Amino acid sequence: MVIHPAQTVVGFIGTGVMGKSMAGHLMQAGYQVHLFSRTKSKAQELIDRGAHWSETPGSLAQQCDVILTMVGFPSDVEEIYLGENGILSNAKPGSYVVDMTTSSPKLAQRIEDEARSRGVYALDAPVSGGDVGAKEARLSIMVGGSREAFDAVLPLFQKLGTNIVYQGEAGAGQHTKMCNQIAIASNMMGVVEALVYAEKSGLDPATVLKSIESGAAGSWSLSNLAPRMIAGNFAPGFYVKHFIKDMKIALQSAEEMNAKLPGLALAESLYEQLAASGEEDSGTHALYKLISRL
Structure with a gap:
């Protein structure tokens, strides 16, 4: 898959302090963005700007070529990816899922294993830079997973950060x-x-x-x-x-x-x-x- 604003639909889950700015940068770059957040009001500003709202992570995954997540805790990550109506049970084969939450390296490896079994590419890509880095698209992004998937998703990372480094296999980003x-x-x-x-x-x-x-x-x-x-x-x-x-x-x-x-x-x-x-x-x-x- 060649990721390009004209042909790639992006899903973004988690529109908190950092996620809201990150999703906004992707919209500004011309991508069609679908959103899910546990609190819809946190996403309302982006919806007003043209983002599409999804009622569940699963329904979002069905419509998107790349799904990025930025949530709070490993338990949230596990539920969103591996839950009954989660991302991986609904993601399209050949799509990419990218968890940008700071989470457990072991969980990142579990998600990558499950994704691979479904023909989906998974990356763990936590970030550093805080609210300022997110607002100014100057995040440091540290990435684990396959090099092929990293190279494919790199154009999206470049809309979010300035220091983007591939660290190795699944879990390496989290470590x-x-x-x-x-x-x-x-x-x-x-x-x-x-x-x-x-x-x-x-x-x-x-x-x-x-x-x-x-x-x-x-x-x-x-x-x-x-x-x-x-x-x-x-x-x-x-x-x-x-x-x-x-x-x-x-x-x-x-x-x-x-x-x-x-x-x-x-x-x-x-x-x-x-x-x-x-x-x-x-x-x-x-x-x-x-x-x-x-």
Whole structure:
């Protein structure tokens, strides 16, 4: 299949903080887009712009050549792909399914096995870049599955991101995303502690940021999320509850590989405390609230 706006119908499932922007980019590129979301109101803006609504994942799959999913948890992924009226039991042979949720590597392998048995190509393609990356089509996309499927779907990925890397067979994209989340988890603790230290020492955190963000301490979180912390803006670019989910997946995978990740374990325990204090729907940078109270 040659993927082209004039002849490819795209399905998109999950129109949340990131999915809404991603689906919008595909529409802007000229693709006919069919949508499904558990909460239809989240998709209404895209429907008003011309997207087609489907009542179930299965009915969407029947109409589409490529289906992309961006949902919350592995349990959602499993239900949408492997459920009774899910994608794979309804997808057309020769179609492509691409899960862009951060999910379990093992589940990605299960989906790929089931897809192959039905003549469907499956990719796991989690992303990094948050709400800003999704809005600006600058996501990093890390992809697992067959190289043939990756090459076919690449034109769609290029409408969503700027750093698109094929990582290997099924599950490789998810394993790569775990590496990303592990690095973010410890880095976020450092960013938060640096700001708290700056405040306690009587410095202006915004002025401190000017000195450290372009030096050896520089990171995406320091440049993009530290200003939000300073401004008291904890709206989610990425939810605390979803980050906890990611860290749990990484810790479980690490345990299965006999890898010890003490920094990740500490970060996960701190985020559990943060969620228990009522911040599970805040952005991940709300860790600042917890650390500043300790």
